[in-house]
Amino acid sequence: MSSARPIATTRSASGMPTGRLAVWWVIASEIVIFGGILTSYVMYRLAHDSFAEQAAHTNTWIGAFNTFVLLTSSLMAVQAHKAADSGDGAKAARFLHYTCLGGILFILVKSFEWASEIGRGYTISSSPFWSFYYTAAGLHALHVIAGVVIMFIVAAAAKQYRDLHRVELIGVYWHFVDVVWIFLFPLLYIAK
C-alpha cells in the first residue's frame, strides 16, 4: 500500500502538510453547504412570524444536552490530537473512541427527540419551519455519522501507531461539525 503514495503527497510547498491543507478546503466547501441552508432558513425565519410559534414546540433541554455532548466529544477529540502529537497512538485511539461515543450518544438522543416530535404530529411536511428543522439537523446528523465512521477507522490505525497525523485531521473535521451545531442550536431551539 505504501508504495502507492506518490511523492506529490509528501511535498509541502505551501508550508502546510498536505492532509491538513486538504481538510481545511473540505471545511471551506462545507461552510457554503451549511451556509446555503442556514441563509435560506434565516430569510424565512425573519419573514414569517409563524416560525417563532412553531419553534416553541422544540425541546430546548434536549438541544442543550446534545450541545453539551458535542462540546465534550470535541474535548476528547482534541485530547486525542494531543496524544497523537506526543506519539502515543494507543492513548489517541482511546480518546477517539470516547469521541465516537459522544457522536453515537448525540445520534441516539436525536432519534428519541425526533421520534417524540413526529409522534406529536410535527413531521417534515408540517410547515416550512419543520422542513428546515429536519433538513438542517438531518444534514448535520449525516456529518456526525460520517465523522464517527471515519473516526473508528482512524482509531483502529492509531492503535497500531499508523497514520497518527490523521488523528488531527479527523479532529479538525469533528470540531467543524461541532461548530455547525453551535449555530444550529440557537437557530432551531432558542429563537422562539
Place this chain on the structure above:
Amino acid sequence: MSDHAENAGNETHGGHETHHGDYVRVWKVLLVLLVVSVVGPIVASAIEHRPTALAVTLSTAFGIAVVKAYMVVKNFMHIQFTQRFVPYLVVTMLVFMFLLFAGAAPDVMKSEGRNWVKPGWIAENADYRAHHPDGSAGGAH
C-alpha cells in the same frame, strides 16, 4: 504492514507546530457559555419591555454562539497554527454567504407586492386578512 511510515513527511515538512493548551479549561468555559445561552432567553421571556427582551435573546443566543464557535475554532481546530490564508479562506466563504443573503433577502423576505401576495403568507398573517377580507392582492400598499 508499515515499518516505513505511511505518513512520510506529512508532519515534518514545514507547517507550524501545534502548541497544545489547557483544553479542559476551554471546555469548562464553553459549558458556562452554553448555560448562559440557554438561560438568557428564558430570562428574556420574563422581561416585559419587548426591545430589551429581544436584545437579551439575540445577544445570549447568537452572540454567545459566535463566541463559542470562535473558541472552538481557535483552541480546538488550531486555526492560528495554520498558514495565514486559512482564516482568510474561512472568512471569504462566510462573506460569500452574507453576499447570498444580501442578494436574495430583498426578494425572499418580501411577501406581497403591487399585484401579488404569497398565499401561504396570507394564511398566517391575521393582520393582512383583517384588512383584505376578500383575500385580494395588496394593490393599495
Place this chain on the structure above:
Amino acid sequence: MATRPVEIREGHDTPGHHEEPSFFVKYLWSTDHKVIAMQYLFTGMFMALVGGFFSYVFRMQLAWPGESVPLWGLVTPAAYNMLITNHGAIMIFWVAMPVLIAAFGNYLIPLMLGCDDMVFPKLNRLSYQIFLLSVVVLFSSFFVTGGGFGGAWTMYPPLSGEAAYNNTPAGQTIFIVAVALEFVAFLLGGINFVTTAMNSRAPGMKLYDIPMVVWMIVIASIMFMASVGPLVAGAVMLIFDQTLNTAFFDPTRGGDPILWQHLFWFFGHPEVYVVLLPAVGIVAEVITVFARKKLFAYKTVLYTAIATGVLSFTVWAHHQFIAGIDPRMANIFTVTTLLISIPIAEMMFVYIATLYGGSITFSTPMLWALSFIATFLVGGVTGIFLGASGSDIYLHDTYFVLAHFHYTFYPIAIIGTFAGFTFWFPKMFGRHLNETLGKIHFWLTIIAFNGIFLPLFVTGVLGDNRRIPNHQVYPELDNPLMNGLREVATVFLVVMLLAQFVFFYNVVVSLVRGKKAEKNPWKSNTLEWTADSPPPHGNWKELPTVYRGPYEYGVPGRSEDYWPQNVPN
C-alpha cells in the same frame, strides 16, 4: 511504546518501481492521473455526442415542426422538453466540466508542476467513479415512467417541484440525484487539484512560475467549491419538496420559488466562469507557443482571473430580471454585471497584445485558440445587452439569449477543448494528428457554428421565444423570414455534427499511423514537454527542478527561441 514511526521514505523524490499491472488495473482501476484524465476526457466526449444528438433532434423539430426526425421519430412536446433539458445539463455538467476541468486538470496539473501524481490518487479515482455513476444515473432517468426530466436544466420550481407540472414524476428526482453526484465528484476533484497545486510544485517553482492553465483550473476549482454549496443545500430541499411533500419552494404553503432561483444562480453564474477560466488558460498556453512570445502581462492575466472569480459571485441575479425580483437589486446587479466585462475584456486584450509582433504559426491548435478569442468576443459583447436590465426585459428568454450563451459556451467547451486536445495530443498519445484533416475539421466546425447561431440572434430580436416546441401555433412567430432563419440554423447544425466525424477519423487514424511525436514537438517551455510522450507512470525518472517562468520565448541572446523551465541556464 509511545514512539512515533520514523518518517523516512526510501528514494526520496524518485518514483518507486512498478510491476506491470493487468489491463483492468491499468486502465479502469488506475490511480494514475493521466489514466483518470483520459477516462474523464473520453466520457466527456461521449456525453458531447449524446448532447449533440439531442440538439440535432430538437433543432430538426424547430425547423420542420411536426415532421418525423430521422433516427428519432416524431418529437412530442414532452420529448422536446426532455431533450432541451438534458441537452443543457449534459453540455455543462457532463461535457464542459469533466473535459475542461477534470480531464485537462488531471492531465496537466501534475505534469506542469513537475510531480509524479495528484496528492490524493485514490480520491482522484473515487472522483471519476462517482462521476461515472452520475452518468449512469442520468441515463437511467431516460428509461423510467414519464421519461427524463423535462423542467429545463435550471430546475425552477414549482415546475420542477411538482410532478403534475412537469409530467416526469421519476425523472425529476433522478435528474437532481445525478446532478448532485456530479457535484460530489467535482468537489473531490477540486480539493485534489487545489491541494496539489498548493503543495506539490517542483522545487524552485514559485507562484508566478506556474503555467497559466494550471492557475486557471485551480481558480475555477476554488470558485466551484465556493459557489456550489448553497445549490447542494437547495438540491436537498428540492428533492424533499418532490418526495417528502415539504414546502421549501411552494408559495401556497409558505415557501418561495424565488429562493431556488437565487440558490441556483448563485452557483450558476460563477459556474460560467468556472468553465471559462480553464479554456482561457489553454488558449494562453497555445498562443504563447505558436506566437513564440512571452505572455503579455502574466500577472495582469492572473489578477484579472481572480477579479473575475470574485466579481462573478456578485452578478447572479441578472438571470432573474424578469422573475419579479426587487427592482433596486436589479439596478445593483446590472452594474456588477457590466463591471465583470472589464476583467474579461482585459484578458482578451492581453492575448491580442501577446500575438502582436509574434512569429505566428497557423497550426491547428493555434487556429482553435484564435477562433476562441474571436467568437468569445461576440459572446461577451452580446452579453452587455442582457446584463443591462432594461434591454434584458425585452430580450429575456428569446433566442437572442440562447445565441449569446452559445457564443460563450461554445468557444469555452468546444473550441477550448479542441485547442487543448490538438495541442497536447502528441504528449497524451505519443503521435501527431494529421494537420490537413485537423484544418478541414476546424474550418467546417467554425463556419457551421457561426451559421447556427448568427441567425438565432436575429430571430431572437424578432421575438422568437425559447422553449416553444412548435412555432406554428403562434402566428406572429410563423413567418417566412423566421422560418427560413430556423432552417438555416438547423442545416448548419447538421453540417457541424457531421464535421465531427472528420475529427474522430483523424484521431483514430493518427493513433494508428500518425507520425511519432518526440518529447517536445512544439518547442514549448513548460514541464510536461520534458517528460516522454506519452509520459510513463510516475511521469519522470527524476522529477524536474524549475528555474524560471513558463513563457520565456524569444529571449534575446539565446541561440534557441525557447527556454524550458527546467534548464538551469
